[in-house]
Amino acid sequence: DEMDVDTIWMDGEFVDWDDAQIHVLSHGLHYGTGVFEGIRCYDTEEGPAIFRWDEHAKRLYDSGQPYGLEIDHDSEELEEATKELIRRQELESCYIRPIAFYGYDSLGVSPQDCPTRIAIAAWPWGAYLGEEALEEGVKVKVSSWRKHASSQIPTNAKTTGLYVNSLLAGEEARREGYVEALVLNKEGNVAEGPGENLFLVRDGEIYTPGLSEGILDGITRNSVITIARDLGYTVHDEATISRGELHTADELFFTGTAAEVTPIKQVDNVTVGERGPVTEELQSRFFDVVERRTDDYDEWFSYV
Numbered sequence: 001d002e003m004d005v006d007t008i009w010m011d012g013e014f015v016d017w018d019d020a021q022i023h024v025l026s027h028g029l030h031y032g033t034g035v036f037e038g039i040r041c042y043d044t045e046e047g048p049a050i051f052r053w054d055e056h057a058k059r060l061y062d063s064g065q066p067y068g069l070e071i072d073h074d075s076e077e078l079e080e081a082t083k084e085l086i087r088r089q090e091l092e093s094c095y096i097r098p099i100a101f102y103g104y105d106s107l108g109v110s111p112q113d114c115p116t117r118i119a120i121a122a123w124p125w126g127a128y129l130g131e132e133a134l135e136e137g138v139k140v141k142v143s144s145w146r147k148h149a150s151s152q153i154p155t156n157a158k159t160t161g162l163y164v165n166s167l168l169a170g171e172e173a174r175r176e177g178y179v180e181a182l183v184l185n186k187e188g189n190v191a192e193g194p195g196e197n198l199f200l201v202r203d204g205e206i207y208t209p210g211l212s213e214g215i216l217d218g219i220t221r222n223s224v225i226t227i228a229r230d231l232g233y234t235v236h237d238e239a240t241i242s243r244g245e246l247h248t249a250d251e252l253f254f255t256g257t258a259a260e261v262t263p264i265k266q267v268d269n270v271t272v273g274e275r276g277p278v279t280e281e282l283q284s285r286f287f288d289v290v291e292r293r294t295d296d297y298d299e300w301f302s303y304v
């Protein structure tokens with residue numbers, strides 16, 4: 001296929017891409033009962049390296065807990081399968097997509113005896129919001145759709161069913177000529193993007209919504225907070241950011257495995273400005289770290 005990949009790991013076996021099929025009556029397809037991860041493998045001087053495998057694997061297992069979704073493969077087995085998947089396809093840098101979900105047995109909301117299925121795919125994936133976005137930033141629209149509240153559904157679990165909210169927000173923004181949405185929570189304060197965490201810079205200090213705002217506990221968010229603090233920045237990582245603060249921010253940027261560090265240059269009709277100095281420093285340092293141009297944070301990397 002066009003992505004030059006041909007193999008998927010599925011329930012303990014490597015299968016051809018086209019044979020990685022499931023039954024149409026799989027529970028996860030009907031009820032959104034799947035959990036997934038987005039993980040990047042970077043091409044470094046020491047070869048391909050998976051970024052923060054342990055944290056991503058832990059989140060995958062944790063995400064299934066509210067739904068009783070038990071994965072009966074441990075982290076080491078999944079890590080080795082992922083490395084083998086990368087080697088077999090001779091990928092240097094790639095995006096890794098593990099997914100676990102309730103499979104086919106019976107239908108009805110209760111999963112009863114539905115089996116837990118698990119698959120891991122990997123493919124080359126460049127800049128999530130476009131190559132030019134990393135430098136020039138993106139225009140975002142504050143969505144008319146709010147984020148689901150953490151009292152309604154675990155927002156700290158990366159559950160497939162949650163992403164219909166992300167689709168509604170993101171597609172509304174793109175229909176209106178923006179690149180991505182920014183989603184408020186039911187209190188009307190800033191939560192995050194459909195697939196990214198949000199950071200705000202003002203007067204040299206860095207703010208990002210905390211988990212209580214109903215966001216995903218982003219691993220890139222955590223990495224950037226650590227990097228920023230190690231650079232000497234003050235980071236408020238449990239901030240409540242009102243909508244109005246978006247329009248008086250000095251800088252805004254997204255973080256995510258796919259988005260990496262993407263500047264935001266405009267919110268609705270309000271110009272934030274081109275990539276600011278803090279965003280540029282954090283973005284530059286982030287790429288130095290993930291492409292291993294520094295030995296710092298070596299514990300974050302698992303070499304293939």
Ligand SMILES: Cc1[nH+]cc(COP(=O)(O)O)c(CN[C@@H](CCC(=O)O)C(=O)O)c1O
Pocket residue numbers: 037038039192193194195196197215216217218219220221255256257258259
């Ligand atoms: C809702 C949401 N919030 C924040 C993040 C950032 O989390 P982290 O990747 O751990 O830093 C992501 C990742 N979004 C993934 C899925 C993107 C997709 O289109 O699918 C990703 O970035 O891989 C989210 O989906």
